[in-house]
Amino acid sequence: MLAPPALASPADGATRNGREIYQQFRDGLSDPECGPEVSQRWRKHFAAAPKRLAAADENTLALFGYVVDALHASSLPTEYALIPFVESGYKPDARSPLGPAGLWQMIKRTARDHEVPIRKGYDGRLSPVDSTRAAVRYLKTLHGMFAGDWRLAAMAYNAGEYRILGALKRSGQVARDARPAELPGLSGITHAYVRKLHALACVLEQAEEREQWLQALDRPVPRLRAVTVATDVDRVEEWASSHGQDPARLRRLNPVFADGRIDHGDAPVSLLALVPAEGPDTAPAAGTGAASAAGSD
Known part of the structure; x- marks a missing residue:
């Protein structure tokens, strides 16, 4: 196995080793355990994610590093850096026929609620700067609201915080010791959101076992x-x-x-x-x- 690169501070130059980004992601995981309970369906679904992340002709790894840095600066778990993978495949120009757009696939109402500028000639959802700033700020709020449980915060990002607060109340649970998988009255999509993020984290976590993939990451990234x-x-x-x-x-x-x-x-x-x-x-x-x-x- 390749030795891990020496970690540098964000001000240490124009590039960093891709494996440094990967290491920072791994170090920031709130739930790094990958047992048999992790969804095999979503593992298979995201099986190509490591290859996409390592592709030398794309901006994916640089964008991933940008988001990981933003989360690290806000003391948030790096599971949240996987939301753009799930939502847009880390494509800043992604658009859905249903209306969401950008890395974080925000609808216009959510974007405006979180101070993403949208006006004639400018849709801030398509700006990785505007959308990431807003998403990280919102995730920071949710993370605090749900006692630092990244699973509840991710569900709230998907369904809205009031739905999750209502589900906690109906089940007699509180955020600090909640059982997210047992929350009632939520859609299957919202419950699957956590399974997707955890499975994707495990796909990337266990990709370390593949020497070829690590070698592909071992390059300068802007x-x-x-x-x-x-x-x-x-x-x-x-x-x-x-x-x-x-x-x-x-x-x-x-x-x-x-x-x-x-x-x-x-x-x-x-x-x-x-x-x-x-x-x-x-x-x-x-x-x-x-x-x-x-x-x-």
Whole structure:
């Protein structure tokens, strides 16, 4: 087995080893146990997830690392980093015919309730920065509301907190010692949500046993950060040119700017970009006015 890489702090450069991201994910799991009770159905369903995560020609691992970092900064379990896998396959441009959109597959009402900007020309659900910031903030609230039980919080993310609070009350349970699988009056989809996340965590956890997969992770992966775009910059290509980044890649990371146009509206606009080789605190090029911003609150 490959020796684990030395862990670096988030400010240690433009890239990090993919196995460092994986290790941070594993270290942050609230429920790392993978016994026979884990759903075999959902294990099979997500069997391709390790391959997708390790694919060198996609942004999945970099986005996964961005979400894991945001959860770590908020002291939340990394099971929550699997929600975009379940919801969108970690595709920031994912859209459902039923209305949800983005990494976290938010409906418009949920997005607006959690301060994701949506206006003509700008759908913040398609911004990994806006949607991840809102999702992590919401998960932080749910995590506290349900006594730090990630299973209850995940169910609440899927069904709404009031349904879970009602189910706890009807069953005579309290969050601190609840039995989520026994909560009454909830849909099969909500109960399956926890089984999906746990099975997916176990698929990734036990992928460590596959040497070839670990070797595929053992490569430099770009660090991502949110930057605030100055109001005088109205094209992704313009920002990319000033910062030495690939505009096509930035558009893939930020499908909210799919046509390359940056609509500033009435509030600051954030772009998910690669950390520059000089380090995350490098000053922006003259005339762009871009400033570093946190990836999550």
